[in-house]
Amino acid sequence: MDFDLTTEQSRAKSEFRQWVEQCVVPVADANDNREQTPPELIAEIAANGYLGALVAKEYGGRGMDALTWGLLCEEVGRGSASLLSLLTVHGMVIQSLAKWGTLAQRERWLPKLATGATVGxxxxxxxxxxxxxxxxxxxxxxxxxxxxxxxxxxxxxxxxxxxxxxxxxxxxxxxxxxxxxxxxxxxxxxxxxxxxxxxxxxxxxxxxxxxxxxxxxxxxxxxxFGFSHIAGTALDHGRYCVGWGCVGLAQAALDAALSYSGERYQFEVTLNKHQLIQEMLAEMIVNVKAARMLNYHAAFLKDRGDPSLIMETSMAKYFASRVASQAANAAVQIHGANGCSSDYPVQRYFRDAKIMEIIEGSNQMQQIIIAKSGYQQHLVNKRAARRSAAEGEGR
Amino acid sequence: MSTIEDAVRSFLGQFVSDPDVEGDHDLFSSGMVNSLFAMQLVLFVEKQYGITVANEDLDYENFKSVNAIVGFIQSKQ
Structure with missing residues (x-):
């Protein structure tokens, strides 16, 4: 597996990051308080072509590869989990239509979904x-x-x-x-x-x-075929977006924790000099990296159309949502009372992270299919070992 | 045993305990496979044989058994 970004992917990542810093982060808490993403922000995300990211170029979209799309989801998830869910659900409609729609459906809807004239x-x-x-x-x-x-x-x-x-x-x-x-x-x-x-x-x-x-x-x-194939396609896409978005959310929690713990003094030293705080930071740093790697792996498989992408995406979503939840929890803990107030975004990360463990298949449902899949793989390995031993005896 | 059937059974073996089922055994109605299998099968057919499974191919008769899957792949080649 090659996890190096291409020049285009690196450029896209910088573009996403800049846009999120300028247009999402400054308004995320206010939108959270208002309980609404205003139409202007939806129009803005559409104007950047992000709603049409997955639509093929022939229908007016950007035709992004899976990894570039994942990087977009990570960055948007870092800014606002709520806004990420727009990319998720809108993309679920796009992916379902692109894969299973009739020619007439694709021609009618994909251009409108690409520009955001139609929100799915x-x-x-x-x-x-x-x-x-x-x-x-x-x-x-x-x-x-x-x-x-x-x-x-x-x-x-x-x-x-x-x-x-x-x-x-x-x-x-x-x-x-x-x-x-x-x-x-x-x-x-x-x-x-x-x-x-x-x-x-x-x-x-x-x-x-x-x-x-x-x-x-x-x-x-x-x-x-509504559940097995259409919802199956949509939910796989949803899990993929949420997995990447959780990496972004966890990164946001980590960034906030690193920043706060480096500035806040208690017992005459900054918080990050205290070993119990260091333990929390270390856990967050390593877990965010691990979650990101699982999502890179899922992207690698998705771009290859490998059948194992479905289980690997499930695992990436499961792990990343747990990491997001743990990271947001630790970030609030490090911030103390400040973290429980609306003065800091970590309380929003904490609340949003809980939702990540429920949507697109609760983590308990992911555990069931991951455990079953793991046992099945164990049986496959045992069969292969038995076959190999039998062939060895036959020689 | 044909090469396609070998490949289908090998793929099936990743998801069920007994991939050596009868060729006409209904994989779905017998509960041998879970809901994720349908899309995993689509991806397998597309990647392994370079064919596209599309709207018009959504027919239970194309996917319900080892023989059906083999027949579907052959019909698309």
């Missing part, structure tokens, strides 16, 4: 269904005229309050199916949700669809 969101979670996504209660019934009658309630939808186009998973009979639901369709309403612990400026909403008539051409993929 992903609707899977429901009031009664979180991790148990296969048992969603939303339904779509085929009508005599070939349209579908959609009844759904989707909750905790990041940027649902801003979305023009939502990729909604509902069941046709017992078959999970992905539908494109457009803002303005009769029966489709959006209710912003306030008072969240974290992701407070992620424009989170509850989406209600009551007898919404969906044309058949708004199905993405085919009936019955």
């Amino acid at each position: 969101a992903f609707g899977l979670t429901e009031p009664n269904i979180g991790s148990d996504a296969k048992n969603i209660e939303s339904t779509a019934v085929l009508q005599a005229d070939g349209t579908y009658l959609l009844n759904a309630e989707k909750r905790w939808i990041s940027f649902g309050a801003s979305a023009d186009l939502v990729l909604v998973i509902a069941k046709v009979g017992d078959k999970a199916t992905a539908f494109l639901v457009e803002r303005g369709m009769p029966g489709f309403s959006i209710e912003p949700i306030r008072g969240m612990l974290g992701f407070r400026s992620a424009n989170i909403a509850r989406l209600l669809m009551r007898d919404v008539i969906i044309p058949a051409q708004n199905i993405v993929g085919k009936v019955g």
